[in-house]
Amino acid sequence: xxxxxxxxxxxxxxxxxGPLLFLVFGIVYLATISGNLLLMVLVSTQRGLQxxxxxxxxxxxxxxxxxxxxxxxxxxVDLLRKNRVIxxxxxxxxxxxxxxxxxxECYLLAVMSYDRYLAVCRPLHxxxxxxxxxxxxxxxxxxxxxxxxxxxxxxxxVTSLTFCGSNEIDHFxxxxxxxxxxxxxxxxxxxxxxxxxxxxxxxxxFGLTLASYWKILAMVLHIPSMTGRQKAFSTSxxxxxxxxxxxxxxxxVYAVPLAGQVPALNKTFSLLYTVVTPMCNPLIYSLKNxxxxxxxxxxxI
Numbered sequence: 001x002x003x004x005x006x007x008x009x010x011x012x013x014x015x016x017x018g019p020l021l022f023l024v025f026g027i028v029y030l031a032t033i034s035g036n037l038l039l040m041v042l043v044s045t046q047r048g049l050q051x052x053x054x055x056x057x058x059x060x061x062x063x064x065x066x067x068x069x070x071x072x073x074x075x076x077v078d079l080l081r082k083n084r085v086i087x088x089x090x091x092x093x094x095x096x097x098x099x100x101x102x103x104x105e106c107y108l109l110a111v112m113s114y115d116r117y118l119a120v121c122r123p124l125h126x127x128x129x130x131x132x133x134x135x136x137x138x139x140x141x142x143x144x145x146x147x148x149x150x151x152x153x154x155x156x157x158v159t160s161l162t163f164c165g166s167n168e169i170d171h172f173x174x175x176x177x178x179x180x181x182x183x184x185x186x187x188x189x190x191x192x193x194x195x196x197x198x199x200x201x202x203x204x205x206f207g208l209t210l211a212s213y214w215k216i217l218a219m220v221l222h223i224p225s226m227t228g229r230q231k232a233f234s235t236s237x238x239x240x241x242x243x244x245x246x247x248x249x250x251x252x253v254y255a256v257p258l259a260g261q262v263p264a265l266n267k268t269f270s271l272l273y274t275v276v277t278p279m280c281n282p283l284i285y286s287l288k289n290x291x292x293x294x295x296x297x298x299x300x301i
Contacts, residue, residue: 003163035282036061046295091174104146110205117212180298249273
């Protein structure tokens, strides 16, 4: 019998805590949407924030709103209902946008790290190397590449995986690993495509990010005074924290074998990058960034 719909088990082992989890995740979701929308408004309305660094940050905030909205609203509804059925098309669409937005974030974080490299290591050439047209091109390229790569993966998955057994997904959204466990076909093609796309989506931008910060660190260490070092690195510290949170949680979920084998661990780590990290990003940039603090103060006035 061919499977045409799935049942999202979610946090089925915590049935009695459904209303409490709904309240907690609901508050976190509202905080995520509010914080990221506020950053977007600040960047678009405050002249002091209309520079490349904050233009990229506004795009990251827009992406985080889309990213978390792809998963959390349905998860909240599932916490309060018994019928957690999702159609095959709905599951495929959720997986597509999850992959597309995640891929876009990898590229966008790499672009932001390159921007910080130019600002710290090549300040005299920065205005010519990172002007408006280039910034727009880099952002469009990040979004286009993310959605194109996700489409390629989606095509490979849909054409190679068939489901004819159990239809219960032991997760709170349609993720690749739980779906592969349910497949009754040989997932070799999907595994091959996944490995190839992982290099393009994760390792390549992550390598660029590491190279950028290696150059920044080398430049900062050559500055003789401690005050000068702190000032030079202060503009990059917020972004470095965001990069560490994002890639750290991805590695925990997809690179640590134990996480994939133990559903409870997989769900816990997945919550970090789908719920917690999108909420933390605007807080990190607000608390550690003087320009954002000043813009917030002006907005209050």
